[in-house]
Amino acid sequence: MAADGVCFSGLTDPESGPRGGLKNDPSDALDWCYRSDFCDELIGPRGGPRVAARRVWKYLRSLDRHELVERREACEIAALVAGITFRVYHDEGSADRAMPFDLIPRIISLREWERTRAGLEQRVTALNLFIDDLYGDQKIVADGVFPADVLAGSVNFREQCRGVRPRYGVWAHICGSDLVRDADGTLYVLEDNLRVPSGVSYMLENRQVMKKVFPELFEDIDILPVDDYPARLFDTLASLSPRPADYPVVVVLTPGMFNSAYFEHAWLAQQMGVELVEGRDLIVDDHDCVFMRTIHGFEQVDVIYRRIDDAFLDPDAFREDSLLGVKGLMRAWRAGRVGLANAPGAGVADDKVVYSYVPDIIRYYLDQDPLVPNVPTWRCSIRSELDHVLANIDQLVVKPANESGGYGMLIGPHATRKERDRFKKLIKADPRNYIAQPTLAISTCPTLVGAQVAPRHVDLRPFILSGDQQYVTTGGLTRVAMRAGSLVVNSSQGGGSKDTWIVDTNGEAG
Amino acid sequence: MLSRVAENLYWYGRYLERAEDLGRMVNVNAHLMLDLPGRLAPGWAPLVRITGSQALFDELHDVAEERQVVRFLLAEPRHGGSVLSCLGQARENLQAARDLVPREVWEQTNDLYLAARERLAGPLGKRARHEFIVSVIRRCQQLIGMLADTMSHDHAWDFILLGRYHERADMTTRILDVRSAHLLRGVEDIQPFDQLQWMSVLKSLTAYQMYRRHVRLRVNGPDVLRFLLGNPMFPRSVSFCLEAVAERLHGLPDHEAALVAVGRAQRMIDQADLERLVDGGLSAFVDRLQLELIGIGDRITVTWFRTAPTAAPVSGNA
Known part of the structure; x- marks a missing residue:
């Protein structure tokens, strides 16, 4: 992989060719000689801004260093005041830290987004049919499309869910799929998060911050709004209520204040106007109904948006030592007395080996070709593919099937010989647990680093809601690797985020 | 909630x-x-x-x-x-x-x-x-x-105010206790500064200005105590705080036991012999008043925060 695009003096100005004036006054001028060695989200191959980014680019360039730094400070203050923090754990305890926010937005044209959205709807529809089938008749296995041994090796398959039929056949009500753009400009799905995907609150808060700091841009540019997500989420959850009622009692179940995503849990509950509960607030009675402890006594709960992993959900059904969960919750859900989102067991489909079968899954259930492609993936469980991986490990990214957050990965081209040899051993010992993908030249986006604009790698996490209807967020959360050259965008490992604009360029000259 | x-x-x-x-x-x-x-x-x-x-x-x-x-x-x-x-x-x-x-x-x-x-x-x-x-x-x-x-002035608001006035009643009694301690002995010796010192008690509670408006006489011990314990209009007096607590309790479900506890504390103040308190009974009095305040807190906790597990939920579809 090529080195990070750096800014050399003497390079050409992206818009107007060689320049002189600005450079003579280094105190005020920003270094705008931006160049990325990758496909860039805002800047085209010839160095000029892409159509949808044209106005923003021009506007940003009109600001001098002081103005830009001032805006960045305003962003940081707005984020800190709003309490947009996540919790990081280290040896001396834990602390809230603000997630780094970059003020240069990531921009996608509406035309491209419409295609992507259709692809995501298609994908999640197929994934839900797949999960429903796995816990039902397992037709896809009987038909030889999905191998029985892959299913047998899945750590996220929950035997306790066999035979349960959730409403609408939907198991993954909230899905966060990670997209990346490769050198040729294609958006690929890198992974699907079907358990408890997080980040949507940052997406919405980032927009609030941008509106505060750059109001003039929102007046000038046709940026599609994102703020209907909480209402859509509530509608999706309400549609799962087992009791026919006008106002079903919906709650958000959090592991508690010390969870890294607690900010988001509280935020979502507030935005939806529902209670934020912990396991200790809930009990299940002898009739399999769920109640929460309130100042009025015990109130029945219809739908739980749970932000706790399967394993901690119910000490009766899963981990006995869980203090976070609710005794008897699985029993209540199986009896159809409470709706759970996402359904327990939905994680069976976000295993990275299962991922490699998603194109087949889409064809099998929907008889359609995938609209958004998968990254080509070699499965080490298959002999011929295993051989390919071992022979080409220096060019591949190797990932364990069930880790998330970027842990336990090998990036072949960056790894030492010793690391590669260690991974070869790991793979041979447990081939089912590994997949490999080509090293993508993931796209970059201009990012303010110090007082300079530099390219940083980005991904995109849209959120897809499924209940009685389907809904895809307008854009999603753009995560950015703040370190030069880094591909790791996870907030737990120093990643930041950007506002994501879907811009309608209709009426603008192409 | x-x-x-x-x-x-x-x-x-x-x-x-x-x-x-x-x-x-x-x-x-x-x-x-x-x-x-x-x-x-x-x-x-x-x-x-x-x-x-x-x-x-x-x-x-x-x-x-x-x-x-x-x-x-x-x-x-x-x-x-x-x-x-x-x-x-x-x-x-x-x-x-x-x-x-x-x-x-x-x-x-x-x-x-x-x-x-x-x-x-x-x-x-x-x-x-x-x-x-x-x-x-x-x-x-x-x-x-x-x-x-x-x-909205809903139950969430009730609980915030409940905490606020409960705490203030507690702080007022503590300040009274400690601030008045050295005033209650040998009052005669320091006659010229007596008034100044009782003023200092009032000032500790930001009460001096309001005291002057309500009590026109020169500042003296019993009046100061009466004002800080029992004045129904001054928002830092114990009585006022208790009344504010009671007002919040009225809006909450199952409030009877907590109201009884507040009533007991209120009666203690109403029936206090202030002349005698100034002569040396104040500390013991405040100790008993503090116990009543703790009792109110216990009642609040049992009624709304730690509902007993024996109170089984209503079964079936409510």
Whole structure:
């Protein structure tokens, strides 16, 4: 992989060719000689801004260093005041830290987004049919499309869910799929998060911050709004209520204040106007109904948006030592007395080996070709593919099937010989647990680093809601690797985020 | 509303009030030290006694001079009753309940703590200290004002106010106890300063101005006690606070037992023989009053926060 695009003096100005004036006054001028060695989200191959980014680019360039730094400070203050923090754990305890926010937005044209959205709807529809089938008749296995041994090796398959039929056949009500753009400009799905995907609150808060700091841009540019997500989420959850009622009692179940995503849990509950509960607030009675402890006594709960992993959900059904969960919750859900989102067991489909079968899954259930492609993936469980991986490990990214957050990965081209040899051993010992993908030249986006604009790698996490209807967020959360050259965008490992604009360029000259 | 969240809001109200009251105490003490002649000046040690944290203070310091006491009361992180700790606790409690209050209130509470932490990390001269305390008091009052005018006056609001007035009743009795202790003996000896000293008690509770409007006579012990314990209109008197607690309780379900507890405390004040209290019974009286206040807290906890597990839920579809 090529080195990070750096800014050399003497390079050409992206818009107007060689320049002189600005450079003579280094105190005020920003270094705008931006160049990325990758496909860039805002800047085209010839160095000029892409159509949808044209106005923003021009506007940003009109600001001098002081103005830009001032805006960045305003962003940081707005984020800190709003309490947009996540919790990081280290040896001396834990602390809230603000997630780094970059003020240069990531921009996608509406035309491209419409295609992507259709692809995501298609994908999640197929994934839900797949999960429903796995816990039902397992037709896809009987038909030889999905191998029985892959299913047998899945750590996220929950035997306790066999035979349960959730409403609408939907198991993954909230899905966060990670997209990346490769050198040729294609958006690929890198992974699907079907358990408890997080980040949507940052997406919405980032927009609030941008509106505060750059109001003039929102007046000038046709940026599609994102703020209907909480209402859509509530509608999706309400549609799962087992009791026919006008106002079903919906709650958000959090592991508690010390969870890294607690900010988001509280935020979502507030935005939806529902209670934020912990396991200790809930009990299940002898009739399999769920109640929460309130100042009025015990109130029945219809739908739980749970932000706790399967394993901690119910000490009766899963981990006995869980203090976070609710005794008897699985029993209540199986009896159809409470709706759970996402359904327990939905994680069976976000295993990275299962991922490699998603194109087949889409064809099998929907008889359609995938609209958004998968990254080509070699499965080490298959002999011929295993051989390919071992022979080409220096060019591949190797990932364990069930880790998330970027842990336990090998990036072949960056790894030492010793690391590669260690991974070869790991793979041979447990081939089912590994997949490999080509090293993508993931796209970059201009990012303010110090007082300079530099390219940083980005991904995109849209959120897809499924209940009685389907809904895809307008854009999603753009995560950015703040370190030069880094591909790791996870907030737990120093990643930041950007506002994501879907811009309608209709009426603008192409 | 969830029991757990109700408890968080109640403690948010308490800690916010405690931070404000502590701030007032420190500022008023600084003024008294300037007003009174040396041998009558209250010194700084009583402030530690008021907060009931003598043991910890002795562990950390050998002398109780201004510098040590003020740091201890404002900024000591190991002291759970310091202004900084209270603001931190208020923030933590509200964080767990932030979905129930207007967003601006959370933002301001969060910022109040962060700003105080930053300010207290550096050196604190007398003048800067005064300004800092005034800003904490103002911002606490601003928060209550924001809540009063932007939040629905629902049960969440009830619990915040419940905590606020319960805490204030508690603080008023503590201040009365400690501040009056050395006034109650040998009153005759210090006749020329008697009035000044009872004024200092009033000032500790920011009550002097209002006292003058209600009680036109010269400042004297029984009247001051009567005013601070029993005045129904002054918002820092114990009676007023108890009445405010009762008013909040009326709106809550299953409030009978808690109201009975408040009534008992109120009766104690109504029936107190103030002349005799001034002559030496005050300390014992305040101890009994404090027990009643603790009893009210216990009642609140049992009724709304820790509903007994025996209270089985209603089965089937409610």
